[in-house]
Amino acid sequence: MTDFGMAIKRPFTDLAKFIIGAVLSIIPIVNFLEVGYTLKCAKSAMNGDYKLPEWAEWGDLFVKGLLAIVILIIYAIPLVILMAIFAGGAFMAVTQGADMGTAGMGMGMIIIMALAILFVYLIPSVTITFVANDFRFGAAFRVGEIVKKTLNKDYFVTWIVVGVYSVVLSIVLAFIPFVGMAIASFATGVTSMTAFGELYPKLKV
16 A cells, blocks of 8 residues: 555655756746656655655756656547537537437536546556666557556555646635645645555556
């Protein structure tokens, strides 16, 4: 079972490193460095090391963060296409006032919501598989392996706990102007990647 206490505590174990991560997360494009750093946290957690990594090799952090974002975008493309199709159909239904169109809108919304939840559920497995395979881009598209690793009770529990923690922390810190969401972004990123990084070696395909 994942050590959630350690994962939640980890971002706050080094104030200087935490401040750097929170500041970087505010700045568009530059925040790829923060993404790369959270991936580095996942890698060290896989090896049982829970000390926050050094902020070093900035170029490497940026590239890894960029690749992770690109992977996420590629996985999101089918969902975006479906949403665009649904939006077009909904517009036609509204303009034509068709009852069948209204019913179709409801069904389309249910399908999109289901796919969105599936997307969010799979992304940690996608990301951790990318990290575990030495950040090889192609590893993130081993769909069969990725899906099988999610069909696991411990993965589901980790996903729920990390998700609830991330939402609660984000809501609480949202009341702090400007810096609140930056703190939440970095803290939840490190916690999530630590939890899933620790879990990954235990997941059997």
